[in-house]
Amino acid sequence: MRTLAFYNLKGGVGKTAAAVNLAWCAARDGLATCLWDLDPQGAASWYLRDTTGLDIKAKKLLKGKDTLASQSRPTELPGLDLIPADTTYRHLDRLFDDNDAPREVLAQLVKPLAARYDLLVLDCPPSFSRLSENVFTLADAVAVPLIPTPLSVRAFSQVMEFLAQKRLAEGRLFPFFSMVDKRRGLHRQWLDAPPQDLPNLLGAYVPYASVVEQMGQHQSPVTQFAAHSPAAAAYQALWEELRVHLDFN
Ligand SMILES: Nc1ncnc2c1ncn2[C@@H]1O[C@H](COP(=O)(O)OP(=O)(O)O)[C@@H](O)[C@H]1O
Ligand SMILES: [Mg+2]
Numbered sequence: 001m002r003t004l005a006f007y008n009l010k011g012g013v014g015k016t017a018a019a020v021n022l023a024w025c026a027a028r029d030g031l032a033t034c035l036w037d038l039d040p041q042g043a044a045s046w047y048l049r050d051t052t053g054l055d056i057k058a059k060k061l062l063k064g065k066d067t068l069a070s071q072s073r074p075t076e077l078p079g080l081d082l083i084p085a086d087t088t089y090r091h092l093d094r095l096f097d098d099n100d101a102p103r104e105v106l107a108q109l110v111k112p113l114a115a116r117y118d119l120l121v122l123d124c125p126p127s128f129s130r131l132s133e134n135v136f137t138l139a140d141a142v143a144v145p146l147i148p149t150p151l152s153v154r155a156f157s158q159v160m161e162f163l164a165q166k167r168l169a170e171g172r173l174f175p176f177f178s179m180v181d182k183r184r185g186l187h188r189q190w191l192d193a194p195p196q197d198l199p200n201l202l203g204a205y206v207p208y209a210s211v212v213e214q215m216g217q218h219q220s221p222v223t224q225f226a227a228h229s230p231a232a233a234a235y236q237a238l239w240e241e242l243r244v245h246l247d248f249n
Contacts, residue, residue, distance in 0.1 A: 001114035002246040004121050005139040009155055011126040014145040014178035016043040017212050017222075018235065019123035022143075024221040025239035027079035031118040031248065034072050034081040036110075038092075038135075039125040042085030048075045049219045050084050058088035062095050062105060069112045077224065081117070093130040106134035119246070128162065136168040141245050143238075145178035145206070146198075148190045157197050174245060176238060177205035204237035 006019040016039070023035040037044040045051055054061065054071050061067055072081045096102045113120055124135055136142065144159070146152045156175055163170045175198050180187050194201050206212070209231040211222050218225045223232045 001110075001117050002119050002140045002248065003110070003138055004119060004242060004246060005124055005135045005142045006122065006145070007124045007132065007135060007142050008144050008146070009126055009128060009159055010152070013147055013152070014206055014212070015126075016047070016123050017215060018143065018145055018176075018178070018206065018238065019121055020044050020047045020215070021221045021223045021232070021235035022239045022242065023080055023119075023121040024077055024223050025236055026119050026121070026243070027077060028223075029239075029243070029248075030079070032081075032116060033079060033119045033121060034083060034113060034117045035121040035123065036072075036083040037085040037123050038089060038131065039123055040085055040087050040089040041125070044123040045082060045084040047215050047219055047221065048077070048080070048082050050075065050082055053084055054086040054088070058086060058091055059095055062099075062109065066112050068109050069116065072113070072116075077221075089125075096130040096134060102130055103133045103137050106131075107138040110138065118248075128159075133166070133168065136163060136166075136172075139169060139172060140247075141242055142169055142173050143202075143242060144173055144175040146175050147179050148177050148184075148187045153195050153197060160199075171200075174200045174202055174242065176202040179208045180205050181208040202238060202241050204234055204241055206234045206238070207231060 006015040008015055023033050027033040072083045075082050096105045099105050182188055211226045211229045211231050223235050226232055
């Protein structure tokens with residue numbers, strides 16, 4: 001099983017939209033896929049029409065070998081399962097700290113999922129936390145949506161520095177441009193000549209598009225309800241690049 005995380009220190013940059021769309025692209029490619037919605041706000045769970053939360057509290061989730069696997073359930077999209085968001089995820093950081101190896105709790109926890117899934121997609125809340133350290137330890141690739149602005153690039157460089165200091169995932173971070181508006185000069189300029197300090201920048205980018213906003217009404221991926229839109233094509237192209245980085249052939 002490979003793990004693909006969607007992460008950014010900032011909120012509102014398109015992490016959840018990308019996580020849901022790429023998880024569905026992967027499932028349509030025939031990969032048994034599970035999306036774990038780690039953000040207590042539960043936007044990914046909403047898009048996948050499951051707002052029931054876990055059957056147990058997060059504390060229980062960290063105990064017992066197959067507890068996490070018991071919480072995954074099918075969505076209406078064939079081949080895509082979900083481990084839903086839950087408000088008790090707010091306590092995860094504290095629970096991780098009670099552990100002997102506080103950065104490796106998630107990596108241990110997801111192991112039993114490998115018997116059922118080819119791909120685990122993590123939709124992360126925006127933070128620097130024990131949870132994000134766990135995600136960086138575990139993920140084979142961390143996709144980072146960036147709105148093309150100097151401040152986003154600066155924030156990305158700060159994340160890279162932090163990871164280098166902690167010897168975590170730096171080489172596994174894959175930034176990509178998100179919410180790109182070609183009417184803006186800087187957006188156009190950076191598509192042609194991206195800033196140097198974005199190593200591993202993916203070639204595909206997600207345009208600013210109202211179909212993405214409509215995911216909330218449809219409760220469905222764009223790649224499902226607007227399969228022929230430019231945004232759907234962008235998510236598919238991103239998935240095809242990441243698929244290679246994840247070593248799927
Ligand atoms: N490419 C896009 N074009 C237009 N709106 C977008 C796009 N990506 C995300 N949005 C909207 O922006 C808001 C934040 O997106 P979301 O994916 O939830 O970000 P995050 O998970 O980083 O907080 C949502 O209302 C979403 O519909
Ligand atoms: Mg989100």
